[in-house]
Amino acid sequence: MSEKTVEIDVENERGETQEQDETRDGAGGNETTREEVAVETRNLNVWYGEDRAIRDINMKVPEKKVTALIGPSGCGKSTFLRCINRMNDQIDGARVEGEVLFHGKNVYDDDVDPVALRRRIGMVFQKPNPFPKSIRDNVAYGLKIQGKTDSLDERVETALRQAALWDEVSDQLDGSGLDLSGGQQQRLCIARAIAPDPEVILMDEPASALDPVATSKIEDLIDDLSRDYTVVIVTHNMQQAARISDKTAVFLTGGELVEFGDTEKIFENPESQKVEDYITGKFG
Ligand SMILES: Nc1ncnc2c1ncn2[C@@H]1O[C@H](COP(=O)(O)OP(=O)(O)OP(=O)(O)O)[C@@H](O)[C@H]1O
Numbered sequence: 234m235s236e237k238t239v240e241i242d243v244e245n246e247r248g249e250t251q252e253q254d255e256t257r258d259g260a261g262g263n264e265t266t267r268e269e270v271a272v273e274t275r276n277l278n279v280w281y282g283e284d285r286a287i288r289d290i291n292m293k294v295p296e297k298k299v300t301a302l303i304g305p306s307g308c309g310k311s312t313f314l315r316c317i318n319r320m321n322d323q324i325d326g327a328r329v330e331g332e333v334l335f336h337g338k339n340v341y342d343d344d345v346d347p348v349a350l351r352r353r354i355g356m357v358f359q360k361p362n363p364f365p366k367s368i369r370d371n372v373a374y375g376l377k378i379q380g381k382t383d384s385l386d387e388r389v390e391t392a393l394r395q396a397a398l399w400d401e402v403s404d405q406l407d408g409s410g411l412d413l414s415g416g417q418q419q420r421l422c423i424a425r426a427i428a429p430d431p432e433v434i435l436m437d438e439p440a441s442a443l444d445p446v447a448t449s450k451i452e453d454l455i456d457d458l459s460r461d462y463t464v465v466i467v468t469h470n471m472q473q474a475a476r477i478s479d480k481t482a483v484f485l486t487g488g489e490l491v492e493f494g495d496t497e498k499i500f501e502n503p504e505s506q507k508v509e510d511y512i513t514g515k516f517g
């Protein structure tokens with residue numbers, strides 16, 4: 234497919250910081266905090282041919298927090314996630330309507346280069362997909378494309394450390410990424426995603442194919458990453474969503490966002506009966 238080559242510097246849009254007021258009922262009464270918004274969707278709809286996969290999604294994803302997307306199979310979680318960095322562009326027949334604002338700029342504007350966008354909004358998939366290259370070259374891949382080739386070894390090491398993989402691979406950086414275990418491959422993909430220093434990391438069920446030990450490493454890693462990055466993660470594992478996320482978005486069949494809010498509230502006292510039924514396992 235052809236992608237436009239105009240590179241827009243979304244950083245120029247930073248003057249327009251988006252913020253949201255949030256009122257929390259703390260023990261000491263109402264307490265208002267301001268949260269920076271990393272990504273905001275407005276009336277976002279996606280069709281595959283005639284079928285609408287997600288409906289009028291309005292969501293403000295907070296910066297440097299973990300937002301979990303949960304809901305039954307087929308409710309549009311992956312579709313929504315892919316909208317954020319325009320990965321749906323690559324799917325034949327997919328049509329996106331509405332807006333995805335990143336620093337106030339709609340990423341679907343004609344002058345946005347999706348490749349440049351994906352450097353700032355990286356992605357990790359369900360199935361680890363290292364390139365058939367050395368561990369070093371996997372991590373250095375995005376850096377080389379960006380021309381960030383000074384102190385490459387250091388940058389590779391930093392990303393591998395951030396991804397909690399360095400200690401396991403530091404003596405085999407020239408070995409193939411494909412020779413690692415599944416859990417190591419997933420952390421390698423995370424290192425590859427964070428090496429170019431994105432602001433947002435999208436993760437589509439990154440731990441669903443991993444054993445409990447590898448899963449717990451990924452969960453710890455997500456917790457660490459949220460200090461520096463905005464993380465949006467799809468998971469089918471409710472306990473995982475409850476453990477690792479600050480905000481939870483519940484999608485239900487038909488592609489509707491039924492409820493979005495603080496994770497604790499969603500799991501302990503949701504507004505919607507449908508959400509309560511889903512979370513308690515009555516359906517879905
Ligand atoms: N490439 C595609 N072409 C056509 N329809 C698609 C495509 N991808 C997804 N869909 C449809 O869009 C709807 C939402 O799918 P999506 O993959 O976003 O759901 P999901 O919530 O991620 O499901 P799961 O939990 O099973 O991964 C489904 O009805 C699905 O069949």
Ligand SMILES: [Mg+2]
Nearest residue numbers: 310311312467
């Ligand atoms: Mg999915």
